Amino acid sequence: MKNIFRIFKADVKGLLKNFFALVIALGLCALPALYAWFNIYANWDPYANTGNIRIAVASLDKGWTNKDGEELNMGQNVIDNLKESDSIGWVFLDTEKEALDGVYSGDYYAAVVIDEDFTYSMYNAIADNFTNPKITYYENQKKNAVASKITDTAVSTLQTSINEQFIKAVTETVFQTTNGISDELSDTDAVNTFIQKIDAVNENLKGYSSMIDSFVAGNVSIGDVTNDANNSLSQGQSLIGDGIGKLEEGQKGLDSTQASFQNFSTNVTNSMNQIQNSINTISNQISQAQLEQNAETLTNDMKDIMDNAKALSDEIQSLQKELQDTQKEQTEQNVQDVLNQLEDLKNKADGLQQSGSLDIDSIQESIEQQKKDLEDKVNDLNDQNQDAVNKELDGVKDKVDEIGQKAQDAVDGDTAKAVSDGVGKGVQAVQNSLSTYADTVKQMNELYNNRVVPQVNTMISNLSDTLQNVESLLTNLSSTMDGMKDIFNGVDTTLGTLNTSMSQLQGMINKTSDKLTDVLDRLEGASESEQMEIIMQLLAGDPDTYSEFFSQPVEVEDNYIYEVANYGSGVAPFYSTLAIWVGMTLLVSLVKVHADKEGLVQVKPHELFFGRYLLFFLLSQVQTLIIVLGDLYLLKIQCLHPLEFWIASAVASFTFSMLIYALTIAFGDIGKALAVVVMVIQIAGSGGTYPIEALPTFFKAVYIFFPFPYAINAMRECIGGMYQNTYSLCLVELLVFAVAGLLIGLVIRIPFIKINHYIEKRMEDTKML
Known part of the structure; x- marks a missing residue:
C-alpha cells in the first residue's frame, strides 16, 4: 500500500510543480464539460425555432356561393389562419408553379397547394357523392432529414385543422337545413303530416331491425354450412391421402415384379446357354472313329438337353402365370382402391352440392372423368400387354417343346442304337439333328431377348406411368381442397365481422327507434300547441354549437408521468455520460499509464497499477464534477435529485476510468483503439437519444x-423522478464493468506484457508513432 500512495504522491507533486503540465491537466478537465454543454444547449428546445423553416402555400380555391347568395372561400380562410401562426415559416404565393419551383430549388422545405374546388367540396360533400x-x-x-419530419408534422397538424373545419361546415349545413324545416313547420299547419312521417320512419327502422335479425340468422346458417363443408373437405383429404x-x-x-422378372430372364438365358453348350459338346464329340466310344456320353448329353428343355418350358409357363397374377391381382387391386377413393370423393362432392354450401360441379365432373379415363387405360393396357406377351411366350414355349421332343426321339429311337453299333450313316443323321437343334435354340434366344423381354418391360413401365399419373391427380385434388378450405375460412371470418357490424348497426337503429317512439307517445297525448313545441325542440338547435361539438367530439386530457421540462434536460444524461467517457479517453491518450519504478523498493505489479490509476481517478472525478456543476447551474437543466445526479456521475466516472485505464495498460495503443470503438458503438446503440426498441436488431442484441x-x-x-429501486439497481449493474476492468488490468494483462513491449518497440522503430 505504501508504494501505491508514494506513486500517487509523486505524480501529484510532479503535476503541481510543472506549470505547463498543470495547465494541460486543467484543460483536459474542462474540455469534456464543453463537449457536453454545447450538445445539451444545441438540443435545448429544437422546436422553438421551427418558425424559420419555410413552407410555401398556394391557394387555387375558386370559392362557392350558397343558396342564400353568400360567397364562401375556405381556402382563403386556411391562409388567414396560417398567417396568424408563427410555429412554421409559412410563405404565401399566388401560383402553384412558384411553390413547386421553390421546393425544387431548395428555397422552401415543402409546399402546400389548396385545390380549386376546395370550398365547394367542403360544403357539398354529402350531396356530391x-x-x-x-x-x-x-x-x-433531400435538403434535411430532420426538417422533413418537422414539415410532415406541420402539414399533419394543418390537415387535422382542416378536417375539423370540414366537419364543422358539414354539420352546420345539416342543422341549418333542419332549422329551416322547423321554421316551415311553425309557419304551416303540417304537424299531422310531420307526425305521420315520423311514424313511417319509425316503422321502417323497426323493419330494418327485423331484417338485420333475419340477415344475421342467415349468416349463422351459412356459417354452419361452411363448417360442415370444411369438415367434409378434411375427410376427403384424408381419403386422398389413403x-x-x-x-x-x-x-x-411393380418394382418387385420387375426385379423378379429380371431374375427370371437371367435363369432363362442361363438355361438356353446350357442347351447351346450341350449341343456344341455333342457336335465336337461326334466322329467316325470315336463315335462308338462316345455313344454313352452322347446319350447322356441328349438326356441333358431334354431335361433342360423341359425345365425351360416349365419356367416359361410359370412366367405367364406370374405375369397374369401380378397384373390382375396386385395392379388391378391397387387401381381399384384408387377408383374407390375417387368414388368416395364423388359422394362427398354430392353431399356438398346437396347442402348448397358451394357449387362444385366442375370438381365432381373432373373426378368422374379421371375415374373413367383410368378404367379405360387399365383395361386397354391389360388386354394389349397380356395378349402380346402371351403370344410371344407361347412361341418360345413351342420352340422349347420342339427341342425337347427331338431330344426324346433321339434317345428313344434308333439313333442311339445306330451310334452304339458304329453305323456310319447314323453319324450324319445325328450331326444334322444337332445343327437343327442349334438353329432352333438360337432363334428361341433371339425371340426371347428381342421380343418377350421388351414387351414385359413395356407393360410394367406403362403400369408404373399410370399409377404416377393417378397419384399426381390425387395430389392436385388435395391442393384444390386446401384452397377451398381457405375460402371457407375466409367466408366464416367475413360473416363473423359482418354480424358484429350488423349488431352494432341494429343497436343504433333500435336506439333511434326508441327515441322516435318516445316522441310519438308524447305527441299522441299533447295538444296542438304542445305538439308544436315538442317538434320544435326535436328539430331546432344552434348550428354553431352542434358543429363545434361534432368537429371535436372527443376531448383528450393529457397527463404526463415523470414530466421533463425541455428536450435539453431529456438528453443531458446521454451527453454527460458521453463526455465522461471522452474525458477519460483523452487522459489515457496524453498521460502515461505506466508508473516509474525509480525510488520504489520491492514494488509489485498491482502497486504500479493502482499507484498510477489514482491520478487518472482524480482527474476523471474533477472532469465529472465540472460537467455536473455546469449542467445544474450553468445550463440549469431540470433535476429533481441533484445530489443523486452527482453520485451517479461519479460512479460512472469511476467505472469508465477503471475500464479504459485497464484496456490501455493491458493492450497499449490497441486498448486505446478499443476504447474508441466501444464509445462509437454506444453513441449509436445505447438508447440515449432514440428508444432502443427503434434501433436495428444488432444494437438491441448487444x-x-x-x-x-x-x-x-x-x-x-x-x-425525471425515482421509481422504486431502479436508481440503485442501475449503479450496481454499472459497477460490474468496473470489476471487469480490474480483471483485465490485473489478470488478463499478464500474458500480453511481452507482446505489448514488442509492439511498442516496433512502433518506436517507425519514428512516427
Missing part, C-alpha cells in the same frame, strides 16, 4: 453488454 376537399403536399426530403398410400404400395409391387445504458438510466431517475 362524398367528394373530399383536397390539398396537395410537396416535400424536399389413396396415395395405396398407389405407392402398388408402385412398390446494448446490455455496454456500460452507457446503466449510467444514462441512473441519471434519468434523478432528472
Whole structure:
C-alpha cells in the first residue's frame, strides 16, 4: 500500500510543480464539460425555432356561393389562419408553379397547394357523392432529414385543422337545413303530416331491425354450412391421402415384379446357354472313329438337353402365370382402391352440392372423368400387354417343346442304337439333328431377348406411368381442397365481422327507434300547441354549437408521468455520460499509464497499477464534477435529485476510468483503439437519444453488454423522478464493468506484457508513432 500512495504522491507533486503540465491537466478537465454543454444547449428546445423553416402555400380555391347568395372561400380562410401562426415559416404565393419551383430549388422545405374546388367540396360533400376537399403536399426530403419530419408534422397538424373545419361546415349545413324545416313547420299547419312521417320512419327502422335479425340468422346458417363443408373437405383429404398410400404400395409391387422378372430372364438365358453348350459338346464329340466310344456320353448329353428343355418350358409357363397374377391381382387391386377413393370423393362432392354450401360441379365432373379415363387405360393396357406377351411366350414355349421332343426321339429311337453299333450313316443323321437343334435354340434366344423381354418391360413401365399419373391427380385434388378450405375460412371470418357490424348497426337503429317512439307517445297525448313545441325542440338547435361539438367530439386530457421540462434536460444524461467517457479517453491518450519504478523498493505489479490509476481517478472525478456543476447551474437543466445526479456521475466516472485505464495498460495503443470503438458503438446503440426498441436488431442484441445504458438510466431517475429501486439497481449493474476492468488490468494483462513491449518497440522503430 505504501508504494501505491508514494506513486500517487509523486505524480501529484510532479503535476503541481510543472506549470505547463498543470495547465494541460486543467484543460483536459474542462474540455469534456464543453463537449457536453454545447450538445445539451444545441438540443435545448429544437422546436422553438421551427418558425424559420419555410413552407410555401398556394391557394387555387375558386370559392362557392350558397343558396342564400353568400360567397364562401375556405381556402382563403386556411391562409388567414396560417398567417396568424408563427410555429412554421409559412410563405404565401399566388401560383402553384412558384411553390413547386421553390421546393425544387431548395428555397422552401415543402409546399402546400389548396385545390380549386376546395370550398365547394367542403360544403357539398354529402350531396356530391362524398367528394373530399383536397390539398396537395410537396416535400424536399433531400435538403434535411430532420426538417422533413418537422414539415410532415406541420402539414399533419394543418390537415387535422382542416378536417375539423370540414366537419364543422358539414354539420352546420345539416342543422341549418333542419332549422329551416322547423321554421316551415311553425309557419304551416303540417304537424299531422310531420307526425305521420315520423311514424313511417319509425316503422321502417323497426323493419330494418327485423331484417338485420333475419340477415344475421342467415349468416349463422351459412356459417354452419361452411363448417360442415370444411369438415367434409378434411375427410376427403384424408381419403386422398389413403389413396396415395395405396398407389405407392402398388408402385412398390411393380418394382418387385420387375426385379423378379429380371431374375427370371437371367435363369432363362442361363438355361438356353446350357442347351447351346450341350449341343456344341455333342457336335465336337461326334466322329467316325470315336463315335462308338462316345455313344454313352452322347446319350447322356441328349438326356441333358431334354431335361433342360423341359425345365425351360416349365419356367416359361410359370412366367405367364406370374405375369397374369401380378397384373390382375396386385395392379388391378391397387387401381381399384384408387377408383374407390375417387368414388368416395364423388359422394362427398354430392353431399356438398346437396347442402348448397358451394357449387362444385366442375370438381365432381373432373373426378368422374379421371375415374373413367383410368378404367379405360387399365383395361386397354391389360388386354394389349397380356395378349402380346402371351403370344410371344407361347412361341418360345413351342420352340422349347420342339427341342425337347427331338431330344426324346433321339434317345428313344434308333439313333442311339445306330451310334452304339458304329453305323456310319447314323453319324450324319445325328450331326444334322444337332445343327437343327442349334438353329432352333438360337432363334428361341433371339425371340426371347428381342421380343418377350421388351414387351414385359413395356407393360410394367406403362403400369408404373399410370399409377404416377393417378397419384399426381390425387395430389392436385388435395391442393384444390386446401384452397377451398381457405375460402371457407375466409367466408366464416367475413360473416363473423359482418354480424358484429350488423349488431352494432341494429343497436343504433333500435336506439333511434326508441327515441322516435318516445316522441310519438308524447305527441299522441299533447295538444296542438304542445305538439308544436315538442317538434320544435326535436328539430331546432344552434348550428354553431352542434358543429363545434361534432368537429371535436372527443376531448383528450393529457397527463404526463415523470414530466421533463425541455428536450435539453431529456438528453443531458446521454451527453454527460458521453463526455465522461471522452474525458477519460483523452487522459489515457496524453498521460502515461505506466508508473516509474525509480525510488520504489520491492514494488509489485498491482502497486504500479493502482499507484498510477489514482491520478487518472482524480482527474476523471474533477472532469465529472465540472460537467455536473455546469449542467445544474450553468445550463440549469431540470433535476429533481441533484445530489443523486452527482453520485451517479461519479460512479460512472469511476467505472469508465477503471475500464479504459485497464484496456490501455493491458493492450497499449490497441486498448486505446478499443476504447474508441466501444464509445462509437454506444453513441449509436445505447438508447440515449432514440428508444432502443427503434434501433436495428444488432444494437438491441448487444446494448446490455455496454456500460452507457446503466449510467444514462441512473441519471434519468434523478432528472425525471425515482421509481422504486431502479436508481440503485442501475449503479450496481454499472459497477460490474468496473470489476471487469480490474480483471483485465490485473489478470488478463499478464500474458500480453511481452507482446505489448514488442509492439511498442516496433512502433518506436517507425519514428512516427
